[in-house]
Amino acid sequence: xxxxxxxxxxxxxxxxxxxxxxxxxxxxxxxxxxxxxxxxxxxxxxxxxxxxxxxxxxxxxxxxxxxxxxxxxxxxxxxxxxxxxxxxxxxxxxxxxxxxxxxxxxxxxxxxxxxxxxxxxxxxxxxxxxxxxxxxxxxxxxxxxxxxxxxxxxxxxxxxxxxxxxxxxxxxxxxxxxxxxxxxxxxxxxxxxxxxxxxxxxxxxxxxxxxxxxxxxxxxxxxxxxxxx
Amino acid sequence: xxxxxxxxxxxxxxxxxxxxxxxxxxxxxxxxxxxxxxxxxxxxxxxxxxxxxxxxxxxxxxxxxxxxxxxxxxxxxxxxxxxxxxxxxxxxxxxxxxxxxxxxxxxxxxxxxxxxxxxxxxxxxxxxxxxxxxxxxxxxxxxxxxxxxxxxxxxxxxxxxxxxxxxxxxxxxxxxxxxxxxxxxxxxxxxxxxxxxxxxxxxxxxxxxxxxxxxxxxxxxxxxxxxxx
Amino acid sequence: xxxxxxxxxxxxxxxxxxxxxxxxxxxxxxxxxxxxxxxxxxxxxxxxxxxxxxxxxxxxxxxxxxxxxxxxxxxxxxxxxxxxxxxxxxxxxxxxxxxxxxxxxxxxxxxxxxxxxxxxxxxxxxxxxxxxxxxxxxxxxxxxxxxxxxxxxxxxxxxxxxxxxxxxxxxxxxxxxxxxxxxxxxxxxxxxxxxxxxxxxxxxxxxxxxxxxxxxxxxxxxxxxxxxx
Amino acid sequence: xxxxxxxxxxxxxxxxxxxxxxxxxxxxxxxxxxxxxxxxxxxxxxxxxxxxxxxxxxxxxxxxxxxxxxxxxxxxxxxxxxxxxxxxxxxxxxxxxxxxxxxxxxxxxxxxxxxxxxxxxxxxxxxxxxxxxxxxxxxxxxxxxxxxxxxxxxxxxxxxxxxxxxxxxxxxxxxxxxxxxxxxxxxxxxxxxxxxxxxxxxxxxxxxxxxxxxxxxxxxxxxxxxxxx
DNA sequence: GATGAATGAGATTTCATTCAT
DNA sequence: AATGAATGAAATCTCATTCAT
Numbered sequence: 007x008x009x010x011x012x013x014x015x016x017x018x019x020x021x022x023x024x025x026x027x028x029x030x031x032x033x034x035x036x037x038x039x040x041x042x043x044x045x046x047x048x049x050x051x052x053x054x055x056x057x058x059x060x061x062x063x064x065x066x067x068x069x070x071x072x073x074x075x076x077x078x079x080x081x082x083x084x085x086x087x088x089x090x091x092x093x094x095x096x097x098x099x100x101x102x103x104x105x106x107x108x109x110x111x112x113x114x115x116x117x118x119x120x121x122x123x124x125x126x127x128x129x130x131x132x133x134x135x136x137x138x139x140x141x142x143x144x145x146x147x148x149x150x151x152x153x154x155x156x157x158x159x160x161x162x163x164x165x166x167x168x169x170x171x172x173x174x175x176x177x178x179x180x181x182x183x184x185x186x187x188x189x190x191x192x193x194x195x196x197x198x199x200x201x202x203x204x205x206x207x208x209x210x211x212x213x214x215x216x217x218x219x220x221x222x223x224x225x226x227x228x229x230x231x232x233x234x235x
Numbered sequence: 236x237x238x239x240x241x242x243x244x245x246x247x248x249x250x251x252x253x254x255x256x257x258x259x260x261x262x263x264x265x266x267x268x269x270x271x272x273x274x275x276x277x278x279x280x281x282x283x284x285x286x287x288x289x290x291x292x293x294x295x296x297x298x299x300x301x302x303x304x305x306x307x308x309x310x311x312x313x314x315x316x317x318x319x320x321x322x323x324x325x326x327x328x329x330x331x332x333x334x335x336x337x338x339x340x341x342x343x344x345x346x347x348x349x350x351x352x353x354x355x356x357x358x359x360x361x362x363x364x365x366x367x368x369x370x371x372x373x374x375x376x377x378x379x380x381x382x383x384x385x386x387x388x389x390x391x392x393x394x395x396x397x398x399x400x401x402x403x404x405x406x407x408x409x410x411x412x413x414x415x416x417x418x419x420x421x422x423x424x425x426x427x428x429x430x431x432x433x434x435x436x437x438x439x440x441x442x443x444x445x446x447x448x449x450x451x452x453x454x455x456x457x458x459x460x461x462x463x464x
Numbered sequence: 465x466x467x468x469x470x471x472x473x474x475x476x477x478x479x480x481x482x483x484x485x486x487x488x489x490x491x492x493x494x495x496x497x498x499x500x501x502x503x504x505x506x507x508x509x510x511x512x513x514x515x516x517x518x519x520x521x522x523x524x525x526x527x528x529x530x531x532x533x534x535x536x537x538x539x540x541x542x543x544x545x546x547x548x549x550x551x552x553x554x555x556x557x558x559x560x561x562x563x564x565x566x567x568x569x570x571x572x573x574x575x576x577x578x579x580x581x582x583x584x585x586x587x588x589x590x591x592x593x594x595x596x597x598x599x600x601x602x603x604x605x606x607x608x609x610x611x612x613x614x615x616x617x618x619x620x621x622x623x624x625x626x627x628x629x630x631x632x633x634x635x636x637x638x639x640x641x642x643x644x645x646x647x648x649x650x651x652x653x654x655x656x657x658x659x660x661x662x663x664x665x666x667x668x669x670x671x672x673x674x675x676x677x678x679x680x681x682x683x684x685x686x687x688x689x690x691x692x693x
Numbered sequence: 694x695x696x697x698x699x700x701x702x703x704x705x706x707x708x709x710x711x712x713x714x715x716x717x718x719x720x721x722x723x724x725x726x727x728x729x730x731x732x733x734x735x736x737x738x739x740x741x742x743x744x745x746x747x748x749x750x751x752x753x754x755x756x757x758x759x760x761x762x763x764x765x766x767x768x769x770x771x772x773x774x775x776x777x778x779x780x781x782x783x784x785x786x787x788x789x790x791x792x793x794x795x796x797x798x799x800x801x802x803x804x805x806x807x808x809x810x811x812x813x814x815x816x817x818x819x820x821x822x823x824x825x826x827x828x829x830x831x832x833x834x835x836x837x838x839x840x841x842x843x844x845x846x847x848x849x850x851x852x853x854x855x856x857x858x859x860x861x862x863x864x865x866x867x868x869x870x871x872x873x874x875x876x877x878x879x880x881x882x883x884x885x886x887x888x889x890x891x892x893x894x895x896x897x898x899x900x901x902x903x904x905x906x907x908x909x910x911x912x913x914x915x916x917x918x919x920x921x922x
Numbered sequence: 923g924a925t926g927a928a929t930g931a932g933a934t935t936t937c938a939t940t941c942a943t
Numbered sequence: 944a945a946t947g948a949a950t951g952a953a954a955t956c957t958c959a960t961t962c963a964t
Contacts, residue, residue, distance in 0.1 A: 009948080028345050030259035034934065044950045049935065086439070115257055115344045159400075159418040166399020167392040174391045189388035191436045196426040207420045210315070238923090263959060273925045275961080284959065467927080486803050488717035492955065502929045507956065544897070573715055573802045617876040620861050621854045628853020629846070647846035649894045655883040665878045668773070696944095721938060731946045733940080742938065 013051050016041045021062045025104025029059055029116040056119075063113050063120060066105035067127035073098040074131065084142035088135070089191055092168060096183035099172040106176065110169055128165065135161040139198060164194050242280050245270045250291045254333025258288060258345040285348070292342045292349060295334035296356035302327040303360060313371035317364070318420055321397060325412035328401040335405070339398055357394065364390040368427060393423055471509050474499045479520045483562025487517055487574040514577070521571050521578060524563035525585040531556040532589065542600035546593070547649055550626060554641035557630040564634070568627055586623065593619040597656060622652055700738050703728045708749045712791025716746060716803040743806070750800050750807060753792035754814035760785040761818060771829035775822070776878055779855060783870035786859040793863070797856055815852065822848040826885060851881055 019041035023032040034055055038045040052058040077094020078087040099106040109127070113120040139157055171190055175181040248270035252261040263284060267274040281287040306323020307316040328335040338356070342349040365386055400419055404410040477499035481490040492513055496503040510516040535552020536545040557564040567585070571578040597615055629648055633639040706728035710719040721742060725732040739745040764781020765774040786793040796814070800807040823844055854877055862868040 007948085012948090028259070030257070031345070033932085035932095045934090046936080046950060047948080050949080055934070085436075089439070111340075111344045115340045116260075156418070156421075159403075159414075160422050162403050163396040163400055163419055163422045166403070167396035170395020170398060171388070171392050174388075174395070185384075185388070188436070189385070190392055192385075193389050193392045193423060193426045195436045197422045197424060207314075207417070207424045210318070262957085274959090275925060276923080278960070279924080465927085470927090486717070488715070489803070491953085493953095503955090504929060504957080505927080508928080513955070543894075547897070569798075569802045573798045574718075614876070614879075617858075617861075617872075618880050621858055621877055621880045624857020624861070625850040625854035628856060629850050632846075632849045632853070643842075643846070646894070647843070648850055650843075651847050651850045651881060651884045653884060653894045655880045665772075665875070665882045668776070720936085732938090733946060734944080736939070737945080 009051070012041075012043065012047070016043065016048055016051060016058075017062055017065055020058050021066060021108055022104045024059060024062055024112055025107035029112045029120075034058075059113075059116075059120060060123060062105075062108055063123045066102070066109050067124060069102070069105065070095070070098055070109065071127055071130060074134070078134075078138075084138050084145055085191075085195060088138050088142075088195075089187060091134075091138075092187040092190055093183050095168060096172055096175055096186040100175060100183055103176050106172060110173070132158070132161045132165050135164055142198065160198065164190070167193065238280070241270075241272065241276070245272065245277055245280060245287075246291055246294055249287050250295060250337055251333045253288060253291055253341055254336035258341045258349075263287075288342075288345075288349060289352060291334075291337055292352045295331070295338050296353060298331070298334065299324070299327055299338065300356055300359055303363070307363075307367075313367050313374055314420075314424060317367050317371075317424075318416060320363075320367075321416040321419055322412050324397060325401055325404055325415040329404060329412055332405050335401060339402070361387065361390045361394050364393055371427065389427065393419075396422065467509070470499075470501065470505070474501065474506055474509060474516075475520055475523055478516050479524060479566055480562045482517060482520055482570055483565035487570045487578075492516075517571075517574075517578060518581060520563075520566055521581045524560070524567050525582060527560070527563065528553070528556055528567065529585055529588060532592070536592075536596075542596050542603055543649075543653060546596050546600075546653075547645060549592075549596075550645040550648055551641050553626060554630055554633055554644040558633060558641055561634050564630060568631070590616070590619045590623050593622055600656065618656065622648070625651065696738070699728075699730065699734075703730065703735055703738060703745075704749055704752055707745050708753060708795055709791045711746060711749060711799055712794035716799045716807075721745075746800075746803075746807060747810060749795055750810045753789070753796050754811060756789070756792065757782070757785055757796065758814055758817055761821070765821075765825075771825050771832055772878075772882060775825050775829075775882075776874060778821075778825075779874040779877055780870050782855060783859055783862055783873040787862060787870055790863050793859060797860070819845065819848045819852050822851055829885065847885065851877075854880065 016037070020032075020037050023037045023040060026032075027036070034045055034048060037058070038048045041048065048058065052061060074091050074095050077097075078091030080087070082090070109124050113124045136157055139161060168190055171186045175183070175186045245266070249261075249266050252266045252269060255261075256265070263274055263277060266287070267277045270277070277287070281290060303320050303324050306326075307320030309316070311319070338353050342353045368386055368390060396419055400415045404412070404415045474495070478490075478495050481495045481498060484490075485494070492503055492506060495516070496506045499506065506516065510519060532549050532553050535555075536549030538545070540548070567582050571582045594615055597619060625648055629644045633641070633644045703724070707719075707724050710724045710727060713719075714723070721732055721735060724745070725735050728735070735745070739748060761778050761782050764784075765778030767774070769777070796811050800811040826844055826848060858873045858877055862870070862873045
């Protein structure tokens with residue numbers, strides 16, 4: 007059996023095992039057995055547990071970003087791109103729950119090296135989303151000079167919400183990618199639109215610090231604008 | 236030294252160790268040493284590594300929910316409650332990064348048993364947020380009969396975004412709880428408001444399923460309503 | 465059982481196993497079993513196979529040098545000191561064949577770190593022998609300004625011969641420490657004496673280089689002085 | 694490529710690897726790679742690691758003995774034969790440090806089987822030296838009936854000193870074969886000469902055995918004859 | 923109440939060795 | 944004649960866990 011094929015089998019087995027058991031609880035024995043090969047062969051091809059895990063992360067990260075990019079077709083309006091990108095994202099994470107667990111849970115929990123690997127992927131996606139937001143602003147003929155920090159924070163929040171919803175969709179039987187995407191669009195799109203119109207929600211003024219855990223008390227005066235309307 | 240105090244010291248040490256090393260990489264030796272007691276005493280008080288971890292999760296989960304509940308004062312309008320609850324949440328996670336790592340990263344990564352423990356806490360918070368959304372709808376005199384699934388999905392997304400922003404804030408030097416909360420309010424509040432007015436973002440109609448990875452192709456026709464505009 | 469005692473038992477077992485099987489072929493399992501303890505305990509007390517081996521080397525090296533120093537009593541004339549030092553050396557190596565194997569065979573064969581450990585001991589002994597040679601020269605009222613390089617080379621050769629004879633004595637049933645020491649004294653002492661009188665054996669003059677393996681052919685002209693006489 | 698050539702390449706690689714890494718630390722992988730062939734071929738030609746090592750020992754042993762024999766030309770007087778034999782020995786060990794390491798260090802350290810192989814070579818050399826000593830005695834018209842045990846002990850010591858000096862010369866930059874040989878001749882020849890004249894160094898009389906480590910105490914009265922004086 | 927001493931079980935990793943071609 | 948592909952067996956080391964005191 008050719009080497010490349012075997013290697014993919016091993017990665018399949020590894021992703022599944024890492025995703026379900028966790029990085030540390032997964033044993034090379036189990037992975038080898040699931041792949042249908044002997045342990046030494048896994049080491050021969052993939053060097054070490056760390057390298058194997060890294061290979062899993064890379065493969066799954068690439069698969070995910072490619073799925074998202076393939077979903078969001080460049081020609082469409084920004085909101086449609088966002089919509090289809092999100093749908094592709096939820097569809098992919100639903101189809102590859104173990105890969106998603108490897109990326110979202112395992113890689114971030116077991117050492118800086120692995121975390122950096124996913125962080126790179128995430129940064130790429132966040133940048134992509136940031137571009138979409140800016141494009142949307144342009145399309146809406148709004149001021150495209152949105153503050154850098156705001157937009158990147160928003161993109162962070164959007165991606166974070168998406169990640170979280172992916173978990174929720176995976177854990178909720180019957181939840182579809184379209185539902186998850188629609189929920190997120192509803193949740194986020196109007197907020198983004200408002201932001202572009204300058205109709206921001208302003209926090210109440212700071213009040214005197216209180217004791218206790220240090221969590222500040224409730225605000226006294228609101229300065230809200232549009233929300234709830 | 237009274238038992239209760241010793242036990243808290245152990246939990247302190249355990250949370251710190253679990254949060255920094257991870258559940259599996261944390262050794263009982265290290266925890267005992269950090270707590271300043273002998274290993275058998277840890278076992279005497281807390282039974283096993285699993286039980287110890289569970290105790291950590293429960294303590295931190297309770298501390299977090301209490302911080303959030305204490306932040307969001309019942310008398311205020313819904314958006315203000317949400318604001319102050321979020322601020323309390325971000326302040327707490329910033330103040331207790333190890334506890335937050337235990338809840339958000341470790342507990343979800345190492346077995347169903349632990350994940351269920353956090354899931355319970357999360358469900359409580361999601362329910363709380365759901366109540367706030369419904370209250371906001373009432374306050375706005377809008378139809379309070381929002382579809383159950385929609386609202387719970389929104390609350391999920393909101394909580395997910397909050398969790399993600401908490402990580403981001405912990406990793407970004409200079410980021411404050413207020414900033415994180417403001418970002419999230421801006422991001423989400425208008426969307427929630429729109430939702431209540433019935434101005435939802437509707438996904439384009441489904442088209443014929445394609446093959447490949449199963450990620451559906453981009454929508455062709457939009458049916459969007461209000462957003463951006 | 466107190467820790468110090470257990471530790472010596474482990475070192476005993478380790479020296480025996482390393483001496484008989486060799487450093488690499490000796491397994492920690494075997495050592496632990498021979499010591500009558502579990503493997504983790506060996507690691508708890510002695511850290512690693514390398515550290516355990518180093519501890520063996522140090523203990524045996526110290527025992528050997530102490531035996532030699534105790535044998536060669538300071539007050540005696542130099543030749544008597546050499547004699548009794550040699551006797552003590554052979555007696556010790558005969559009594560502790562595994563320790564001797566560890567020092568002479570194993571430590572020098574398995575890595576610079578270990579080799580350096582014995583090299584230090586050996587240097588100490590060579591220095592001691594060098595002092596004896598110089599003392600002998602003084603006692604004989606001969607010129608004490610023997611060339612440094614000569615004397616150290618001689619001490620090297622003497623120690624080397626002693627080491628080799630120790631192996632031979634260990635492998636030859638019936639050989640005693642006194643016999644080995646006497647052989648070496650006869651072999652070496654007169655040569656040393658001659659050297660001090662300046663009656664050196666001079667090599668024949670160099671001749672033209674020959675080919676082949678590069679080992680030079682036999683000398684053509686002798687320039688010998690006293691030997692065979 | 695003819696089999697015999699390939700085999701020699703393998704042995705070259707093996708000697709180098711065994712000499713530098715040690716028998717156990719040397720891997721068949723490394724040897725095969727260094728020899729430029731595949732591992733199965735090594736097994737096809739040389740059967741097993743043990744057999745390969747044995748073949749190395751035999752080849753190097755034969756090369757060394759041949760070099761020594763070729764160096765010591767039969768027609769010369771005994772001391773000249775010894776001198777040139779020693780020079781050839783040191784030249785050979787200096788030229789083939791890995792082979793020497795295999796013979797002197799590795800073979801003696803890894804099992805009786807291999808040790809026996811070198812012991813045979815060594816015995817041959819010792820016998821050769823013994824012949825030289827007896828020849829020297831004859832040439833000196835001294836009593837050729839030297840006690841068997843004495844002479845073989847002396848030859849042992851001489852060979853041992855030579856081996857030790859070979860190590861020293863290999864480790865000392867700038868040391869030449871001639872220097873090493875000269876040192877050894879100076880060291881030993883006079884002693885041998887004295888022995889033949891009957892002027893032996895007699896050990897002091899044995900005294901009452903003491904306890905302790907068993908290393909006998911220093912002698913009280915000397916019975917020495919000629920040395921030094 | 924508290925601990926020094928000890929271990930069973932299992933982790934990753936390596937290596938000599940052999941098929942099938 | 945020669946090798947890519949594969950493995951059984953065993954090595955070092957770690958860790959959660961428990962006695963005996």
